[in-house]
Amino acid sequence: MTKLPKPTEGELAILQVLWQRGPSTVRQVHESLDAARATGYTTTLKLMQIMAEKGLVARDQSSRTHLYSARLPQAQTQRQFVTDMIAKVFGGSSAQLVMQALSTHTASKEELAEIRQLIEQKKEEKKR
Amino acid sequence: MTKLPKPTEGELAILQVLWQRGPSTVRQVHESLDAARATGYTTTLKLMQIMAEKGLVARDQSSRTHLYSARLPQAQTQRQFVTDMIAKVFGGSSAQLVMQALSTHTASKEELAEIRQLIEQKKEEKKR
DNA sequence: AGCTGTCAACGAAAACATTCGTAGGTCAAT
DNA sequence: ATTGACCTACGAATGTTTTCGTTGACAGCT
Numbered sequence: 206m207t208k209l210p211k212p213t214e215g216e217l218a219i220l221q222v223l224w225q226r227g228p229s230t231v232r233q234v235h236e237s238l239d240a241a242r243a244t245g246y247t248t249t250l251k252l253m254q255i256m257a258e259k260g261l262v263a264r265d266q267s268s269r270t271h272l273y274s275a276r277l278p279q280a281q282t283q284r285q286f287v288t289d290m291i292a293k294v295f296g297g298s299s300a301q302l303v304m305q306a307l308s309t310h311t312a313s314k315e316e317l318a319e320i321r322q323l324i325e326q327k328k329e330e331k332k333r
Numbered sequence: 334m335t336k337l338p339k340p341t342e343g344e345l346a347i348l349q350v351l352w353q354r355g356p357s358t359v360r361q362v363h364e365s366l367d368a369a370r371a372t373g374y375t376t377t378l379k380l381m382q383i384m385a386e387k388g389l390v391a392r393d394q395s396s397r398t399h400l401y402s403a404r405l406p407q408a409q410t411q412r413q414f415v416t417d418m419i420a421k422v423f424g425g426s427s428a429q430l431v432m433q434a435l436s437t438h439t440a441s442k443e444e445l446a447e448i449r450q451l452i453e454q455k456k457e458e459k460k461r
Numbered sequence: 462a463g464c465t466g467t468c469a470a471c472g473a474a475a476a477c478a479t480t481c482g483t484a485g486g487t488c489a490a491t
Numbered sequence: 492a493t494t495g496a497c498c499t500a501c502g503a504a505t506g507t508t509t510t511c512g513t514t515g516a517c518a519g520c521t
Contacts, residue, residue, distance in 0.1 A: 213507085213508060213509090214421070214508085214509095215508075215509065216508095217421050217422065218421070221421070221422075221424060224424075225424065230468095231468085231469085232467085232468085244509085244510070244511090245510070245511055245512090246468095246511095247469095247470095247510080247511055247512075247513095248509070248510050248511065250468085250469070250470085251470090251471090251509085251510075251511085252508090252509075252510095254469080254470080254471095255508090266469095269467090269468065269469085269516090269517065269518080270467085270468065270469090271468090271469075280433070282422065283422055283423060283429070283430075283433050284433060284437050286418060286422045287418075287430065287433050287434050287437065287438070288437070288438070290414060290415075290418060291434070291438060293342065293345050293346070293349070294345065294349075294410070294411055294414045295411060296349060296353070298444075299434050299435075299438035299439070299440055300440040300441070300444035300445075300447070300448060301411070302411075302415065302434050303431050303434050303435060303440070303448055304447070304448060304451060305408070305411050305412060305415050306415050306419070306427050306430050306431050306434070307427075307431060307448070307451055307452065307455065308451065309412050309415065309416070310415070310416070310419060310427035311427070311455065312427055312428040312431070312455075313428070314456065314459050316426075316428035317428075317452055317455055317456055317459070318456075319428070319432070320428060320431055320432060320435070320452060321449065321452050321453075323432060323435055323436065324435065324445055324448060324449050324452070325449075327435065327439065327440075327445055328442065328445055328446075331442050331445070341477085341478060341479090342478085342479095343478075343479065344478095358498095359498085359499090360497085360498090372479085372480070372481090373480070373481055373482090374481095375480080375481060375482080375483095375499095375500095376479070376480050376481065378498090378499070378500090379479085379480075379481085379500090379501090380478095380479080380480095382499085382500080382501095383478090397486090397487065397488080397497090397498065397499085398497085398498065398499090399498090399499080462521100463520105463521090464519100464520085464521085465518100465519090465520085465521105466517105466518090466519090466520105467516105467517085467518085467519105468515105468516080468517075468518100469514105469515095469516085469517105470513100470514085470515085470516100471512105471513090471514085471515105472511105472512095472513090472514105473510100473511095473512090473513105474509105474510080474511085474512100475508100475509080475510070475511095476507100476508080476509070476510085477506100477507080477508075477509090478505100478506080478507075478508095479504100479505080479506075479507095480503100480504080480505075480506095481502105481503090481504085481505100482501105482502095482503090482504100483500105483501090483502090483503105484499105484500085484501085484502105485498100485499090485500085485501105486497105486498080486499080486500100487496105487497085487498075487499100488495105488496090488497085488498100489494105489495095489496090490493105490494090490495090490496105491492105491493085491494080491495100
């Protein structure tokens, strides 16, 4: 298993769509992106072709309009970015990242409860 | 007030040093970086000059060896990156980012307590 | 058969980021 | 006054990412 490269910004935007929609054609992706990125169709196509080369996406060529799907699980990519960011922006402190995220971006009551539960669990683990 | 551009990777590494050390010369920054980045002195210099142009750092030219300092508070930059990342990698869900960070990167007991406290506070706010 | 709209492929330009060599200035010690 | 160490400035090469124009193929319609 060759390690896949870290997606660039543009690639990330595409992955986001693929994760959300599941396997999609270039046109579908391009249209989903349209709001966020003002860019031509061939740009999206090219990017997706490059991603296929890199192995970031799988491509089904059986019909004329190819079907692309993400090869990386979303969670794994998220982990990669979080790790990177903790090192590069938070000087290694994951707690600082969490605090920053929590204090500026409010979560719902349910989410807060979920997070709290995770913390309790972590604390239990510490005791042992 | 002109909005400052998002720092690139290399710039971030330099900012990191400036935040930690306070105002520093190019040499000091370069030496601090040395472990992490295998790059020549003039590369660091150039990067810092560019950052000065962009407004990311302030430069005191009064003595021959210039003194550079970060113009952005660390917390503000962290906020910028977190916000960006929530949008681009977590599809807008801050809670997911927090969960991801907490579950893969363990924090100390004290930090966990601190985070928990912040959550309790948030929950109180929700009630009102 | 000829037209039209849609597609993938490709190549090249443009934009951006990183790297370093070289030159010229200043300062202090010899 | 010359040398050597150290500094900034500048310009150019390299590398990476993004962008798009053009081409040729295919499919459906008239």
